[in-house]
Amino acid sequence: MSLDAPLRSCRDTPVLKERGQREVFCGLTGIVWLHRKMQDAFFLVVGSRTCAHLLQAAAGVMIFAEPRFGTAILEEKDLAGLADANAELDREVARLLSRRPDIRQLFLVGSCPSEVIKLDLARAAERLNAAHAPHVRVLNFSGSGIETTFTEGEDACLEAMVPALPGTTTPGLMVVGALPDVVEDQMLALLSAIGVPNVTCLPARRSQDLPAVGPETRVALVQPFLGATHAALVKRGAKAIPAPFPFGAEGTTLWLHAVAAAFGIPLDRVEAVIAAPRARAERALSTVSETLRGKRIFFFPDSQLEIPLARFLARECGMVPVEVGTPYLHRELMAPELDLLPEGPTLSEGQDVERQLDRVRAARPDLTVCGLGLANPLEAEGLATKWAIELVFTPVHFYEQAADLAGLFARPLRRRALLGEAAE
């Protein structure tokens, strides 16, 4: 496949901006994967019973160990007086930390109710930091639905960590975005073989491994929804590496090319390292993509992964995107992706779910990528669906996962074909 830009891309495609009911998760949901990534961190949501219920519903019962997240549920008396709410919060945190001595990082996570009553969690974090340092570092961010949409919760969390990162003047690469450990290890092996110096990750698996940042730090994102974290790192002097995101063989190759170029590493060295895994990924993709070729796909807005995934599916799997919805379109970070995405689909930003449902029913795509609330109702209308949330939870980045990523889209279609008669 070609790494060249298409004849006509989506760069100048006008964007349909929608405002109405949004069928999306709030940023609190990010806690579900962030707490698995940061193994000595506890996420304490200061919110309502709804927040606790959301986390339980989103996390499912898969991780029903005593989890490293919880909700301090606001009660009527907390609403009556904020001074009392602060005292209560201090008490709950002290109790929590004494019960869980393994916790080294505590995130106070703001919610819709805590934002509306203007509970100052930044000050609370400062106060609690003073009380519990040096054993525990206390940070805060907001995962509220009024400020964050789904994956923006991870952005807010990582952004909150940036000011606490140590400084450095050593040249190096910081990779930003939570990846499953197995994928992160593959990536680190590739970068090391290519000869990229001093590679660190944000978030780190353990709190003592915080990456350092400075004027010689180059930053590469592996997730497209990290605009605020990106800006905060640039503000601390780091330099951005614009690149498509490492989804699929092509995305991975272009991402690695961009990283190597930023460190002046010759292209032939990169090519030598990636030749084998890249060929492997392309071979695996050619099998899986048979199911996908020529099929029309429609993305509801969910995680901001939609545009990179549409690019991957269009260019490497032969799918035809009909509409690519995204909760928020970050023009600067998405520019390399839009340059690659072939012209054709409607690009929509934001959501009016009823109108979008009208469009999907009119378009009748072969596959619809949507949230769990919409999936069964659309299946019942005869539309094959792919749960968007799985794209965030499953290892999908870099070469070895390229075919797995395509497989996530192929499986509903294969399943539909298998059940063809029974489902009639």
Next chain:
Amino acid sequence: MKLTLWTYEGPPHVGAMRIATAMKGLHYVLHAPQGDTYADLLFTMIERRNHRPPVTYTTFQARDLGADTANLFKDAARDAFARFQPQAMIVGASCTAELIQDDPGGLAEALALPIPVIPLDLPSYSRKENFGADETFFQIVKALARPVARTDAMTCNLLGPTALGFRHRDDVTELTRLLAAMGIAVNVCAPLDATPADIARLGAAHFNVLMYPETAETAARHLEKALGQPFTKTVPIGTGATRDFLDEVATITGLPVPPETGLRQPWYAASVDSTYLTGKRVFIFGDGTHAIAAARIAAREIGFDVVGLGCYNREQARPVRAAAKAHGVEALITDDYLEVEAEIARLQPELILGTQMERHIAKRLGIPCAVISAPVHVQDFPARYSPQMGFEGANVIFDTWVHPLVMGLEEHLLTMFREDFEFHDAAGPSHHGGKAQLRAGAPVDAAEASGGDISAKMKGEATDGAEVIWLAEAERELKKIPFFVRGKARRNTEKFAADKGVTAISIDTLYEAKAHYAR
């Protein structure tokens, strides 16, 4: 402020959603921030519903807070009416919208829609899901049910089944059949599958069957007062309760109780294979209604020993306390699952009858468990007919509760051949998945690797306070006792030792305790 890791109940507006989603022709306009739409997936995923819940969320964001959230609500309500053309609408606020005080009821009234619009006032910071369901159903009934002529034939209404209810779908079918056998037709079943127009004709029934007090007691009391309809007080879960329920219906209607058909549970319990169930120690936790019913079945219809009983919904605390007292135990009323877990660990029951939360606790502690109550999980919506109520419900319950245990004759054989190298308790119940483990050479190692994790896990907690230690030989002997009674043996022996002032448990202490507790 209270730290919560997992919750038994959602917020009250989720209770309102359970009513709205159960009904047809009703729409719920909910003033709520972006993100609260997560609740849709409870219905579409857990219950596999093939329609979205009939809920329009305003999904306001931070930028709207500075502007005009009230207009956002009015637009959403107007659009929802135009698009869905409901017969009636309920309007309310989720927890965040409650704080910004936009008054959805007043705003909706100002729209002057040509349908009944019922405002809900559900205090999010003090009440929970069951309250929300009960209050919402009550408000709908209060607003729509009007006096109408009674039907000529004997009819009743079924009150309480909702979306996301524990086996509500099948309970409705079972009760409808049971009542039909008495010559009683169902006038309206509500809220499940009822329209607002159906609610308006509730008054045509001669009496009401209150299926689930959690979700419909307030409505039933209102109908009794406003329309003179008596309602049944017995919840027909279990053989005895179903018989009492039929007697109650006979008293209300003057109709004779029909002969029982299809009931197998009493004979299954009486047959000799069930001997091994005698006195098994069970811990029961759920919503008040299901927990009380389960305790009666356990003690009187299966012959278990109820060692713990509780509920998570405070609204039912009083009847649960009374039932617990009747069973000779102290009721556990809490919505903190850590407290429930601690109580289960302390009591070391042989079977847990609980919710999905207790199922996980049971898994962690290695105790068999059957689910008897909401909160629900996808597996609580089986494809097959699986009611809890009526005589078929009693049959289903017997099967469900016995299934997690080792089979009857199998347990006797395990006791007889307890040290056999192949036929040992670490092999696990033969009708469950999981590979049988070979017994390793050293008995102590084998026990660590075996299914006997009750004693392994409970060891610390059970002995810490008592300061009683187990001598190695006694510990080895304990491991020879089948896993399903090992916890009880350990607990009895330690209590016996503590009572006698013995600080080191020997083989003799173990068998003295066994003799002491023999029955």
